[in-house]
Amino acid sequence: MKKTLVSLSMLFVLILSACGNNNSGNNAGAENTTASNNAGTANASPSADAAAEATGTITFQSESGPMEVPANPKRIVDLSSYTGSLISLGLTPIGVTSWAKDNPNFTEQLKDVTEVSEEDVEKILELEPDLIIGTETTKNVDKLKEIAPTVIFTYNKVDYLQQHIEVGKAVNKEKEATAWVEDFKARADQIGKDIKAKIGEDSTVTVIENYDKELYMFGDAWGRGTEILYQAMGLKMPEKVKEMTTKDGWYALSLEVLPEYAGDYIVFSQSKDTAGSITETETYKNIPAVKNNHVITADARGFYFNDAFTLDYQLNFFKEQFLGK
Numbered sequence: 001m002k003k004t005l006v007s008l009s010m011l012f013v014l015i016l017s018a019c020g021n022n023n024s025g026n027n028a029g030a031e032n033t034t035a036s037n038n039a040g041t042a043n044a045s046p047s048a049d050a051a052a053e054a055t056g057t058i059t060f061q062s063e064s065g066p067m068e069v070p071a072n073p074k075r076i077v078d079l080s081s082y083t084g085s086l087i088s089l090g091l092t093p094i095g096v097t098s099w100a101k102d103n104p105n106f107t108e109q110l111k112d113v114t115e116v117s118e119e120d121v122e123k124i125l126e127l128e129p130d131l132i133i134g135t136e137t138t139k140n141v142d143k144l145k146e147i148a149p150t151v152i153f154t155y156n157k158v159d160y161l162q163q164h165i166e167v168g169k170a171v172n173k174e175k176e177a178t179a180w181v182e183d184f185k186a187r188a189d190q191i192g193k194d195i196k197a198k199i200g201e202d203s204t205v206t207v208i209e210n211y212d213k214e215l216y217m218f219g220d221a222w223g224r225g226t227e228i229l230y231q232a233m234g235l236k237m238p239e240k241v242k243e244m245t246t247k248d249g250w251y252a253l254s255l256e257v258l259p260e261y262a263g264d265y266i267v268f269s270q271s272k273d274t275a276g277s278i279t280e281t282e283t284y285k286n287i288p289a290v291k292n293n294h295v296i297t298a299d300a301r302g303f304y305f306n307d308a309f310t311l312d313y314q315l316n317f318f319k320e321q322f323l324g325k
Contacts, residue, residue, distance in 0.1 A: 084309030192233025
């Protein structure tokens with residue numbers, strides 16, 4: 001079980017943040033979004049643009065304080081789970097993790113991109129990056145900082161939409177990131193209204209995933225489309241799921257008790273190699289949502305994250321699955 005949890009933390013920096021902090025994080029995120037909009041106006045001033053042009057750098061307010069980063073980064077190594085946010089902002093990294101390379105949604109964009117690891121500092125050095133992006137769990141940060149400016153993000157320190165804006169700030173594309181957030185919120189809100197009109201305001205949705213022979217369910221800020229379903233769309237989570245995921249944002253459970261947590265609809269993020277051990281059982285087949293054909297199946301490899309590119313994919317996916325269009 002310990003090995004499983006370590007693996008999960010690597011694939012989305014997911015295991016290190018507590019869902020109990022999400023409400024305060026979301027409120028802070030809303031405040032930060034407003035602040036960032038104001039800051040975006042200031043950053044767009046002629047004097048700021050002139051300074052960036054003259055020095056080739058901008059000052060980014062990182063979690064650890066102000067730091068100089070390239071005003072127009074060209075060679076980004078991304079060791080975080082925000083590769084999709086960079087792609088959404090029109091930036092293709094030169095180096096990414098195996099998780100990003102394995103994501104089917106990124107296949108075309110990353111086909112010529114080098115796979116790297118935080119453990120292989122020499123390989124990163126050979127790529128000659130001008131910016132490195134990592135997370136609070138990234139190893140060898142001190143060595144990475146010797147290679148290029150290294151921005152570190154802590155998962156769930158701000159909400160998922162503010163996080164996209166923070167990535168935008170780090171690559172001098174705050175305006176573009178903020179515009180995407182506003183557009184996404186409007187689209188998600190309308191699709192959520194349409195879905196609730198079809199399935200009913202009180203219908204509940206449970207998000208589960210099988211990984212490394214284990215079964216998990218998730219709260220409202222843990223990737224797998226949870227931010228869209230519960231936050232952006234306002235769909236309801238079963239109370240028992242909410243109770244068990246409040247502390248850590250996720251909860252490991254056995255197949256035998258899954259029916260107790262299953263909502264009217266199930267979103268099943270599947271790892272294909274072990275999904276059959278769950279879906280072929282009588283316990284699973286007898287869940288009302290399964291009997292009613294209310295199970296939405298997604299490829300886990302493309303569903304882990306909550307970057308902008310993935311959020312767009314998930315939103316369209318839910319629109320098609322719930323509304324048939």
